[in-house]
Amino acid sequence: MVYGPHVNVPDPRTYADSDSIDYRDMDENIFQAIRFKLQPPMVWAKRQANLAVPTGTNVTIPWDVIFIDTHRMIDTTVDATKIIPNVPGRYKFIFGTYFANTGAITGRKVMWLKKNGGFTRRHERRFSNTNPDCRLGARAVTQFMNGTTDYVQMAVFQEQGTSQNITQVSNTELAAYMYMRWESVT
Amino acid sequence: MNKLALPDLRSWNAGDGVTAERMNLLQDMMEFAIAPPECKVIRKATFSMGTASTAYAITFDNRIMDNVAAFGTGAWPSDTPTRLYARVPGMYEFHYSVRWNSALEGGRRFMFLNPDGLSIGSAANWFGTTETIAAGGGDGNENQSGTIPWYMNTGQFVELGVFFDGAGVASASLISATVESPDYRFAASIHMKWVSF
Numbered sequence A: 001m002v003y004g005p006h007v008n009v010p011d012p013r014t015y016a017d018s019d020s021i022d023y024r025d026m027d028e029n030i031f032q033a034i035r036f037k038l039q040p041p042m043v044w045a046k047r048q049a050n051l052a053v054p055t056g057t058n059v060t061i062p063w064d065v066i067f068i069d070t071h072r073m074i075d076t077t078v079d080a081t082k083i084i085p086n087v088p089g090r091y092k093f094i095f096g097t098y099f100a101n102t103g104a105i106t107g108r109k110v111m112w113l114k115k116n117g118g119f120t121r122r123h124e125r126r127f128s129n130t131n132p133d134c135r136l137g138a139r140a141v142t143q144f145m146n147g148t149t150d151y152v153q154m155a156v157f158q159e160q161g162t163s164q165n166i167t168q169v170s171n172t173e174l175a176a177y178m179y180m181r182w183e184s185v186t
Numbered sequence B: 001m002n003k004l005a006l007p008d009l010r011s012w013n014a015g016d017g018v019t020a021e022r023m024n025l026l027q028d029m030m031e032f033a034i035a036p037p038e039c040k041v042i043r044k045a046t047f048s049m050g051t052a053s054t055a056y057a058i059t060f061d062n063r064i065m066d067n068v069a070a071f072g073t074g075a076w077p078s079d080t081p082t083r084l085y086a087r088v089p090g091m092y093e094f095h096y097s098v099r100w101n102s103a104l105e106g107g108r109r110f111m112f113l114n115p116d117g118l119s120i121g122s123a124a125n126w127f128g129t130t131e132t133i134a135a136g137g138g139d140g141n142e143n144q145s146g147t148i149p150w151y152m153n154t155g156q157f158v159e160l161g162v163f164f165d166g167a168g169v170a171s172a173s174l175i176s177a178t179v180e181s182p183d184y185r186f187a188a189s190i191h192m193k194w195v196s197f
Helices: A023-038 B020-034
Strands: A042-047 A051-053 A065-069 A089-099 A107-115 A118-127 A134-145 A152-158 A164-166 A176-184 B038-043 B062-066 B083-085 B090-100 B108-115 B127-133 B142-152 B157-164 B188-196
Touching (some): A107 A134, A134 A152, A152 A176, A176 B142, B090 B157, B127 B142
Antiparallel strands (some): A042 A176, A089 A134, A089 A176, A107 A118, B108 B127
């Protein structure tokens, strides 16, 4: 799903009495500005294939299904891990992952939101007993992105002692997902 | 504006004058942008889960708000109190929570959304799942919250589901809140909001 025409945040302006107003003012400064709010920049990336996560190692997730990318913010031919917003603003991120059923998961399981390669937000679970699987899911954070060089990734980490997979259970329970939506100018 | 229909995403073209029709289109778009369809409902009363390893859909018992209801059947019809319906197509974001009884020590606890009448007992149908585990020893009541987007067509619905596997459990229920405020610490809550075409 790709739509437009805006890839820039609408530019608010103030009119003076002496301004002559034509259809472009009505279209670009009013209609399209509202349209931008009704169709904000958005990405929904999924990881469907299994991905091995060695113990004690941060693994950045390459997305293999791009469900929504309204403004072409992921180029999987260049780097399938990066979402590079081309519209500046504060974005809302929702992300989650699923560690496979191995019969006995122990130790920490962690997921991260990475901004520009650094680890910014994380969600962690620590296990004190035996569990057949592990969901880290449905967490929301916000980050400001400059619309040019800033990018985000998602990483996972675990310390079971052996390599573990994140894996897809069904079309709704994914190995991992990242949803991003433009929220506001600042 | 009627929230049972999406606004017409028109452009303003060369030669278009300022007419009431075009200004009303503009008004509809603005109103939809600043007040999109949304609904929040809660479960105040204790919700009993009789059987371990069985999934249940929460029956909500109070409506905080439903701005679609003023235009017809709202997002939360009274005859299907477990369901939140989309009355217009689009991307929706859901925020949801449950509060588990302190007696429910041990075992895993799941909270999830269940789409469109699919079998709630099949974990393969769940989405937006969050999972916790209580280690036992008097951890007290435990709150779970989650957020997830979901694209819905008109007439589709979701339910808020809960599940526990029963390991080490003496009793099993979500706990009803002692109501200190109308807006938090309920047994369960869900907020659904349209965010995009």
